[in-house]
Amino acid sequence: MAKKLYKGNEAFAEAAVRAGCEGFFGYPITPSTEFLEYMAWRMPELGRAFVQAESEVAAINMVYGAACTGKRVMTASSSPGISLMMEGISYIAGTEVPCVIINVMRGGPGLGNIAPSQGDYYQMVKGGGHGDYFPIAIAPASVQEAVDLIGLSFDLAEKYRSVVHVLVDGNLGQMMEPCEMPPMQELPAPPEWAVTGAKGRDANILSSIYIEPADEEVANIRLLKRWMEIEENEVRYQEYSLEDAEIAIIAFGTSGRVSSTAVRQARAEGIKVGLFRPITLAPFPKKEISALAKRVKRILVVEMNTGMMLEDVSQCVQGQVPIEFYGRLGGMTPLPDEIYDEITRISQNMDAPASPNPRLEWVARLEKIIEGEK
Amino acid sequence: MVAPAPKIVYQRPASLATRVTHYCPGCTHGVAHRLIAEVLDEMGLREKTIGVAPVGCSVFAYNYFNHDYVEAAHGRAPAMATGIKRVLPQQTVYTYQGDGDLASIGMAEIMHAAARGEQITVVFINNAIYGMTGGQMAPTTLPGMVTTSSPGGRDVESMGFPIRMSEILAKMDGAGYIVRRSLHDPANIRKAKKAIRLAFETQERGLGFSMVELLSSCPTNWKLTPVDALTFIEDRMIPMFPLGDYKVNDEIANLRV
Numbered sequence: 001m002a003k004k005l006y007k008g009n010e011a012f013a014e015a016a017v018r019a020g021c022e023g024f025f026g027y028p029i030t031p032s033t034e035f036l037e038y039m040a041w042r043m044p045e046l047g048r049a050f051v052q053a054e055s056e057v058a059a060i061n062m063v064y065g066a067a068c069t070g071k072r073v074m075t076a077s078s079s080p081g082i083s084l085m086m087e088g089i090s091y092i093a094g095t096e097v098p099c100v101i102i103n104v105m106r107g108g109p110g111l112g113n114i115a116p117s118q119g120d121y122y123q124m125v126k127g128g129g130h131g132d133y134f135p136i137a138i139a140p141a142s143v144q145e146a147v148d149l150i151g152l153s154f155d156l157a158e159k160y161r162s163v164v165h166v167l168v169d170g171n172l173g174q175m176m177e178p179c180e181m182p183p184m185q186e187l188p189a190p191p192e193w194a195v196t197g198a199k200g201r202d203a204n205i206l207s208s209i210y211i212e213p214a215d216e217e218v219a220n221i222r223l224l225k226r227w228m229e230i231e232e233n234e235v236r237y238q239e240y241s242l243e244d245a246e247i248a249i250i251a252f253g254t255s256g257r258v259s260s261t262a263v264r265q266a267r268a269e270g271i272k273v274g275l276f277r278p279i280t281l282a283p284f285p286k287k288e289i290s291a292l293a294k295r296v297k298r299i300l301v302v303e304m305n306t307g308m309m310l311e312d313v314s315q316c317v318q319g320q321v322p323i324e325f326y327g328r329l330g331g332m333t334p335l336p337d338e339i340y341d342e343i344t345r346i347s348q349n350m351d352a353p354a355s356p357n358p359r360l361e362w363v364a365r366l367e368k369i370i371e372g373e374k
Numbered sequence: 375m376v377a378p379a380p381k382i383v384y385q386r387p388a389s390l391a392t393r394v395t396h397y398c399p400g401c402t403h404g405v406a407h408r409l410i411a412e413v414l415d416e417m418g419l420r421e422k423t424i425g426v427a428p429v430g431c432s433v434f435a436y437n438y439f440n441h442d443y444v445e446a447a448h449g450r451a452p453a454m455a456t457g458i459k460r461v462l463p464q465q466t467v468y469t470y471q472g473d474g475d476l477a478s479i480g481m482a483e484i485m486h487a488a489a490r491g492e493q494i495t496v497v498f499i500n501n502a503i504y505g506m507t508g509g510q511m512a513p514t515t516l517p518g519m520v521t522t523s524s525p526g527g528r529d530v531e532s533m534g535f536p537i538r539m540s541e542i543l544a545k546m547d548g549a550g551y552i553v554r555r556s557l558h559d560p561a562n563i564r565k566a567k568k569a570i571r572l573a574f575e576t577q578e579r580g581l582g583f584s585m586v587e588l589l590s591s592c593p594t595n596w597k598l599t600p601v602d603a604l605t606f607i608e609d610r611m612i613p614m615f616p617l618g619d620y621k622v623n624d625e626i627a628n629l630r631v
Contacts, residue, residue, distance in 0.1 A: 022461055023457065023460060023461045025456075025457060049457075049460035049461045051456060051457075051460060051490075053453065053456075053486070054482050054483070054485075054486035055482060057450070057453075057482070057483075058450070058453040058456075058482065058483050058486065059453075061446065061447060061450035061453035061454045061457065061483070062453050062454070062456050062457035062460070063457060064446075064447075064450075064453075064454055064457060065426070065444065065446075065453065065454035065455060065456065065457025065458040066457035066458060066460065066461045067457075068444045068454075068457075068458065069424075069458055069461050069462050071461050073457070073461065087447055088447060088450070091446075091447050095444075095445075195424050195442035195443070195444055195458070196424075196442065196462060196465070197421055197422035197423060197424060197441070197442055197462075197465050197466075198420070198421055198440075198441050198442050199421040199422065200421070203391075203439070203440055203441050203442050203443065204442050204443075205436050205437075205442070205443045205444070205445075206443075206444045206445070207427075207436065207443075207444065207445035208445065209433065209434075209445055211434075
């Protein structure tokens with residue numbers, strides 16, 4: 001199929017349709033709204049369900065109900081809307097029904113702004129809702145990659161009866177890029193556990209309640225074991241020019257993509273730098289980052305937040321090599337030049353002692369950069 | 375002489391599961407459950423019905439029915455039912471909700487489900503109190519009524535007035551059938567059953583959102599005997615929540631069942 005120019009949010013929506021999404025329930029919020037607008041005409045055209053809900057709270061509970069029928073269903077929202085959905089996401093996780101949730105992240109906390117951010121890392125990667133559960137969290141870095149990973153997200157959600165979070169930011173949602181759509185998928189038959197009407201079988205009951213703590217403990221163990229299976233089998237990442245690298249940048253999504261431009265620029269100057277880009281943030285590529293730390297001399301983590309993934313990277317690196325951090329916040333996207341400057345600074349100070357708190361030096365550097373931008 | 379075959383005059387509906395009740399003595403949840411099961415049997419809907427249970431005493435409603443069921447978050451049953459009905463439009467979907475669930479935390483979800491004219495049925499149990507958490511004030515608690523969170527009696531000056539949901543929902547264009555009935559005596563229970571039947575008929579005919587509000591007892595938290603609790607419904611609740619048909623689609627009004 002030929003490439004076509006798509007707006008990010010619309011491409012994600014079409015990818016979901018082609019992956020067999022039969023129900024979309026959402027609420028308008030910038031910068032994800034085009035997703036809802038696209039589904040508003042596309043789903044009815046195919047005889048599939050679309051509802052603009054009265055709130056994100058209602059939207060996620062519509063997703064919850066529809067997910068219980070075993071059909072592929074989803075919602076898309078942006079940060080404050082995702083916060084509202086967290087109650088329902090926890091119920092969905094507790095009921096072990098599959099669904100895909102796309103967060104087109106924006107600056108926060110609070111109302112924040114509508115500019116791109118990666119500030120929902122903890123919320124999307126660690127869970128965000130109450131109780132013991134583990135979402136799968138996937139972070140594409142281009143419109144095409146998102147299109148490909150949305151299909152995978154539905155597959156993983158179904159395979160593991162799990163919530164799958166797709167993290168993109170306002171950049172990816174709003175940008176236009178050429179991309180190739182996958183073919184339309186056949187709609188699958190409902191699984192055995194689905195509520196569809198108990199015709200010729202015993203009644204199916206789907207619930208997240210285990211009133212006896214001993215039963216909840218068993219359910220928690222089941223979820224944990226499933227999660228460990230996911231950790232074993234579903235780690236995804238991309239390496240770029242890391243073969244002989246002495247400096248490794250670790251960055252996901254948009255900051256990964258911006259970093260790759262800076263790496264190219266630095267490579268042209270002869271600096272031995274490469275990029276490790278986690279595609280799954282949960283499961284996190286722990287073993288791979290731990291191994292990477294044995295190969296390189298320094299690691300630079302780049303994010304569009306205050307260093308949330310930094311903490312996960314630090315856990316994997318275990319002090320094997322010094323880690324530095326660079327981030328932009330509040331809806332600011334770093335430019336390749338800023339990351340290039342970080343690479344050159346590090347390459348000129350390869351023997352500097354490791355900082356016990358890389359955030360300290362970064363904040364000082366960032367405040368100077370902000371001063372210079374005025 | 376061959377004895378005539380015994381005539382069955384009463385038996386468990388197929389839509390009702392075999393299970394010992396967890397409800398308190400004198401509670402009318404069991405009556406409401408049975409009425410729903412009888413209606414599903416009579417309409418032949420059991421094998422295509424999906425129920426949505428609430429949070430509250432009837433959080434375990436699904437244990438009592440022999441058809442597919444899901445368990446919603448507090449107040450979200452109408453949204454969950456919407457999701458199910460929209461992807462399975464041929465199936466029968468109903469919610470079973472109490473007054474805290476429906477008229478307090480779930481106010482937005484019930485109003486918008488009605489506004490959208492969702493083809494779902496809602497059985498609304500109004501007993502003027504939060505049962506499961508131990509007798510707190512509900513949005514339907516009567517003025518002056520003592521609860522654990524209105525220990526001096528509901529003072530409408532500071533705690534507001536009871537909400538009459540049937541009257542409110544009857545104003546929604548998407549609603550096809552909105553009535554209030556009571557479970558305090560056999561005659562009213564029969565009327566309640568007919569209303570539940572007509573609510574499901576409304577759904578099956580695609581005539582819009584349907585709700586039956588059932589005035590119900592909570593002897594435990596009202597601190598009354600089961601018999602006195604039924605009298606309380608008649609003497610105290612009905613004056614505040616008058617029984618009646620608040621909105622009935624013409625096709626349903628002319629229906630004989």
